[in-house]
Amino acid sequence: MKKFAEKIAIAALPTPIYSASRLSSILGGPEILVKRDDMTGVAVSGNKVRKLEYCAAEAISEGAGVLITCGGPQSNHARATAAVAARLGLRSHLVLGGPPEKVPDGNLFLDRLFGAGTTFIPGAALLELAEAMEETAESYRREGVKPYIIPLGASDALGSLGYIDAIGEIKKQIGEMGITIDHIVFASGSGGTLAGIVAGCLVHGLECGVTGISVAFPSSWSDTKLEEVFSGLRERFIPDLPSPSGRYSVNADYIGEGYGKASPELIRFIREAASLEALLLDPTYSGKALFGLAGEIEKGTFKKGERVLFIHTGGTFGLFPYREQFASEF
């Protein structure tokens, strides 16, 4: 495997791939394989562990004592950062755009268990938290603790290396399985997973379609973000990284009413996937992405005779705050 930077190997890799045969047959289109990146370990941390292996290595090499990051109050990334910090004996501090909960649920509950410090900024959007992270970092410096800031979703060049590796892993696995894949589909939020997957296909020579189902931002935002991460990758790690143009698409048709908002159809779909395949998909990320894949199968974008690899990026604990919406379906 090509090595572009140091990482701390704490994820349980390779994650398994299996054929979701009942789901495939109900949807009536391509064979759907699921890459179980919800099983990366470190307290069920999902896709973010792959990125955080690199961020944590850099933080430790710089002598940092606290990892600072941001997200919504139910951020999987923030929770994964708190878990990784606890696993490595570092402190963590999460800047969360929203009000504190009286009784913390889901990811926030776990943030508390992992011992993370928190700063809540009610009403702040996800893209407005960078300044507050700087202020938090300054307060740790005053205490004599060196901070390391991880940007939203660890979606920078360093974090995206985790998904370049993931593509190398997938290429090896499908080679051993004696199969090829036509498309990779997954949830796209802050864009680092998308950038890593596209770069990974270019670096490892994996020829297949790449579709990120956007859960928050318009596709033009994702395009700009991907270019930004690619520039960082060329500057820091892979000078000859080719252009990503024409190698991926971002589908923003399934955001619905917004980030974290779940329609009754989405809730029903997630329940069906759980009962058919024992897949735990959350309404904010992985559930919305698989729902998007199902919608695109219905439209004929992905067809019978093809093989789609759906990357289950995790988000399991994000299911719990939706209990009431599910209850009306039981």
Ligand SMILES: Cc1ncc(COP(=O)(O)O)c(C=O)c1O
């Ligand atoms: C479960 C899950 N899936 C997918 C994503 C999207 O990853 P990215 O932010 O790299 O686009 C996230 C991001 O937080 C996530 O928590």
